[in-house]
Amino acid sequence: MRVIILLFTIVSISSSVFGLSDGINDKNHKYMERNSIKLTIKNGETFTATLTDNSSAKGLMELLSKGDITIEMEDYGNMEKVGPLGTNLPRNDRQTTTGPGDIILYQGKYLVIYYDTNSWNFTRIGKIDNANAAHLKSALGNGNVTVTLSLNR
Structure with missing residues (x-):
């Protein structure tokens, strides 16, 4: 037994x-x-990005669960594209050095996509998968660009 x-x-x-x-x-x-989103550039090129595990990225995912977000982005400093989210997300700012493909939240209300490097007090949201500076710069183009964020399903 x-x-x-x-x-x-x-x-x-x-x-x-x-x-x-x-x-x-x-x-x-x-x-x-x-924890993955899709970024579609107006020219039709699509990237995926893996998000960071923080309240800012979770806030972005909550927004995207309600529908896609289209952002008009401007070139800034020949290193990034920046555009307003239309809302504020939680901030997790800390001194950060960016690289190509980094997705950053600036001042809680601007989304930034880097195609070069920078160092400042930012909130990291995620990183575009398998991206390099030349490819991102080419896809994002010169001047303004429209980027649509959506859930990667």
């Missing part, structure tokens, strides 16, 4: 451990899916 109880206990613990492990992997996969 003790052997049967011991075997039953081992099987139960093993099932729980393996089930929990699968649940963690599923949770991480779903988090990555939910």
Whole structure:
């Protein structure tokens, strides 16, 4: 009888451990899916971006769950495109050095896409996947650009 109880206990613990492990992997996969957005440039080029785990990125995801956001962005300093979100998001500002593909929240209400480097007190929101400076600069073009943000489904 003790052997049967011991075997039953081992099987139960093993099932729980393996089930929990699968649940963690599923949770991480779903988090990555939910933590990804799509950026569509007016010329039709599309990028995906993985968001940072902070309240600013979560606020952006909440906005996007209500629908796409289109932002008119201006070139600034030959290093970034910046445009108003039309609302304020929570700020998590800290000294940050940006690189190509970084998506930054500036003053809680401006979205910035970097195609070069800068250093300032910003809130990092995410990073465009597999982007380099030349490709981003080409896609974003010179002057103003329209960018539409949407959930990556």
